[in-house]
Amino acid sequence: MPPIQPRTLTNMSPTLETLKTALATPSVLALVALVAYALVRLALTRRTTTIxxxxxxxxxGNLxxxxxxxxxxxxxxxxxVYGPITKLSILGKDILFVSGSRTITDLFVARGATCSDxxxxxxxxxxxxxxxxxxxxxxxxDFKAQRRFMKEVVAPDVLRSHWTLLEEEAxxxxxxxWEDPASAVKHLRRSSTSFALRMVYGLPPLQLDDPKVxxxxxxxxISEYAIVGGWIVDFIPLLKHLPAWFPGASFQNRAKYYRAKILEMITMPWDEVGEQVLAGTETESFCSINMKKHQDGVSKHTETLIKATATGIYGGASDTAAASSHSLLLALLLxxxxxxxxxxxxxxxTNRERLPSLGDRKDLPYLGRVVWEVLRWGVPVPVTLPHRNRVxxxxxxxxxxxTIAKNTMMVASLFSMSRDPEFHRSPETFNPDRYEGEKAERLPHYMFSLGPRRCPGADLAYLQLFQQAAAFLACFTISPxxxxxxxxxxxxxxxxxKVVRHPEDFQFTIEPRFSGAEKLFAE
Known part of the structure; x- marks a missing residue:
C-alpha cells in the first residue's frame, strides 16, 4: 500500500504548487489572506470541531x-489513527473523509435522502x-430526470435487450x-467504450484508433483532474472572478480547455445520430429513440438533460468497465x-465448441464469483465523489x-469497505470462494456506490465484465x-x-488455450 505523502512543500500536486507560487505575489497574498480570514470567521459558526x-x-489548514x-x-x-471519520480543513472549509463501513452505510444509505447533495x-x-x-x-x-432517462437502457427489465450486443463485442x-495479444488491455478498453457508444448512440463498432476512443x-x-485536482478556486470561490492573466488564476485557461472538450463529447456523437435520424439510416439506440419520441418539439432544457444522460452513460461505463477488465487480467495472471x-x-x-453467453450465468457460478471478487479486489472507484448533507x-x-454541521463536504471510502475485515475475511487476498458456503460473505454491491447515488448501470456493468471474462477465459490463458x-x-x-483506480502497466503473455480456439469467435 503506497504510504501517505509526507507533509512538505515539495511534493504537492501541481494545483497546490500553483498556490505556493501565487502566494509569493503580494497582491495575491493579500487577497488570499483576506478571503481565508473571512472563511475562517464564517466557519467558526459551523465547524465540526468534535471530529x-x-x-x-x-x-x-491541512493543505x-x-x-x-x-x-x-x-x-x-x-x-x-482518527477513527471512522477524519476531518481535514482547507482554507477554512471542512472536508470529512468517511472510512468506517458502518458509518458509511449509516450516512449514505440510511440517511441518503439528506446526505446525497x-x-x-x-x-x-x-x-x-x-x-x-x-x-x-x-x-x-434534474438528477431524478436523468435517472428516469437512464432506466430506458439500464433498468433490470431491459437488460436482456443488450445481451446480443455484449456478446458481439466480446x-x-x-x-x-488473437491478432494482437500484446495490446490486450487496449482491446478490452476499446470493447468497453464501443459497447457503451453502440448502446447509447447506435454508432458502428469502434476500431482501436477511432477518435471516439x-x-x-x-x-x-479531464474528469479525474477536474474533480479531485485540489483546485484552489473550490476552496476560495471568489477566485473564479479573476482573469486568466492574473497571477494564480491560470486555472481559468485549464477550465476553458476542459469545458470545450466536455462540450465536444456531449455534442459530437449526438449530432452524428441526429444526422442519421434525419436520413432515416439510424440504428435504434437510447438517443435515436428519444430524438424520435420528441421530434414534435421538446424544451431546450429537456434536450440538454437527454444529451447529458447519454454522455454520462457513455463516459462512466467506458471508464469503470475498462478499469475492471484491466484488474481482471491482473488477477488471472497472479x-x-x-x-x-x-x-x-x-x-x-461448452465442450470448447462455443463461447459462453450471458444465458449461461447460472451454470457458471464460480466464474460469477471471480467477477465479483475482481470488483472487490480491484475497487474501480475507490472513493465516492463528494457528498453534502442538507441537515x-x-x-x-x-x-x-x-456532530456534522449542515452543508459539510463528505467523501466515502469504498476502498476501506473492500478491505474491512469485519465484512471480508483476509481482505487483501483474492479469493472468489469467500462468496459461497455456510459463512459466505455478502456480495460487494457497494462497489457501485451507495444509496440514491448508487450507479444506475450497476447490473449492466456486472454483465459486461462477466461476458468479457467468460469469452477471454474460453479462448486464452494469460501468464507471466x-x-x-x-x-x-x-x-x-x-x-x-484518481477517480478511477486501475492497475499500473505490467508485463504478460497471452496465448490461445488450444488449437482451433479462433473458431469460437469466428463470424
Whole structure:
C-alpha cells in the first residue's frame, strides 16, 4: 500500500504548487489572506470541531495533508489513527473523509435522502461544465430526470435487450486479442467504450484508433483532474472572478480547455445520430429513440438533460468497465489456479465448441464469483465523489457522538469497505470462494456506490465484465512474461488513478488455450 505523502512543500500536486507560487505575489497574498480570514470567521459558526483529524496549520489548514493520489489508501490509514471519520480543513472549509463501513452505510444509505447533495465544486462544475452530467448534478429534479432517462437502457427489465450486443463485442475483443495479444488491455478498453457508444448512440463498432476512443480516454483524464485536482478556486470561490492573466488564476485557461472538450463529447456523437435520424439510416439506440419520441418539439432544457444522460452513460461505463477488465487480467495472471478452475468450469459447459453467453450465468457460478471478487479486489472507484448533507447529522463513534454541521463536504471510502475485515475475511487476498458456503460473505454491491447515488448501470456493468471474462477465459490463458533467460518476470499488483483506480502497466503473455480456439469467435 503506497504510504501517505509526507507533509512538505515539495511534493504537492501541481494545483497546490500553483498556490505556493501565487502566494509569493503580494497582491495575491493579500487577497488570499483576506478571503481565508473571512472563511475562517464564517466557519467558526459551523465547524465540526468534535471530529478528529490531522493537526491543521494556521491559515492553510491541512493543505499539505491533501492526498493527490491513492485517496482510498490514505483514508484507510487515517481511519486507524482518527477513527471512522477524519476531518481535514482547507482554507477554512471542512472536508470529512468517511472510512468506517458502518458509518458509511449509516450516512449514505440510511440517511441518503439528506446526505446525497453535491457540494458546489466551482472548478469542475461551474467552470468546466461537468455539473450538467448526472454524477455531479445536485440531488434534485434534474438528477431524478436523468435517472428516469437512464432506466430506458439500464433498468433490470431491459437488460436482456443488450445481451446480443455484449456478446458481439466480446467476440470482437477476442478476435483483436488473437491478432494482437500484446495490446490486450487496449482491446478490452476499446470493447468497453464501443459497447457503451453502440448502446447509447447506435454508432458502428469502434476500431482501436477511432477518435471516439481517444476522446473517451481524454474525458476520463479531464474528469479525474477536474474533480479531485485540489483546485484552489473550490476552496476560495471568489477566485473564479479573476482573469486568466492574473497571477494564480491560470486555472481559468485549464477550465476553458476542459469545458470545450466536455462540450465536444456531449455534442459530437449526438449530432452524428441526429444526422442519421434525419436520413432515416439510424440504428435504434437510447438517443435515436428519444430524438424520435420528441421530434414534435421538446424544451431546450429537456434536450440538454437527454444529451447529458447519454454522455454520462457513455463516459462512466467506458471508464469503470475498462478499469475492471484491466484488474481482471491482473488477477488471472497472479492466480493461475483460479484461472484454470474458471476455464475448467467453462469447458465442462461448452465442450470448447462455443463461447459462453450471458444465458449461461447460472451454470457458471464460480466464474460469477471471480467477477465479483475482481470488483472487490480491484475497487474501480475507490472513493465516492463528494457528498453534502442538507441537515445537521449526528453519528455514533467509539469516542461518543460526532456532530456534522449542515452543508459539510463528505467523501466515502469504498476502498476501506473492500478491505474491512469485519465484512471480508483476509481482505487483501483474492479469493472468489469467500462468496459461497455456510459463512459466505455478502456480495460487494457497494462497489457501485451507495444509496440514491448508487450507479444506475450497476447490473449492466456486472454483465459486461462477466461476458468479457467468460469469452477471454474460453479462448486464452494469460501468464507471466519471460525475460531473456527464460525466467518469469515478477509482477507486483500496483494501482494508480484518481477517480478511477486501475492497475499500473505490467508485463504478460497471452496465448490461445488450444488449437482451433479462433473458431469460437469466428463470424
Amino acid at each position: 478528529p483529524g490531522p493537526r491543521a496549520f494556521p491559515l492553510i 499539505l495533508d491533501w492526498p493527490s493520489e491513492y485517496q482510498g489508501e490514505a483514508m484507510q490509514k487515517w481511519a486507524k 453535491r457540494p458546489d465544486l466551482v472548478f469542475s462544475g461551474e467552470l468546466c461544465g461537468l455539473n450538467i452530467l448526472h454524477p455531479l448534478s445536485q440531488y434534485g429534479d 467476440r470482437r475483443m477476442c478476435r483483436a486479442v 481517444r476522446l473517451a480516454e481524454e474525458m476520463m483524464h 492466480h493461475p489456479q483460479i484461472q484454470a478452475r474458471a476455464q475448467y468450469e467453462i469447458d465442462a459447459l 445537521e447529522e449526528v453519528v455514533s463513534s467509539v469516542d461518543g457522538e460526532l 512474461a519471460v525475460d531473456a533467460f527464460g525466467m518469469p518476470v515478477p509482477v507486483e499488483p500496483r494501482f494508480g488513478g
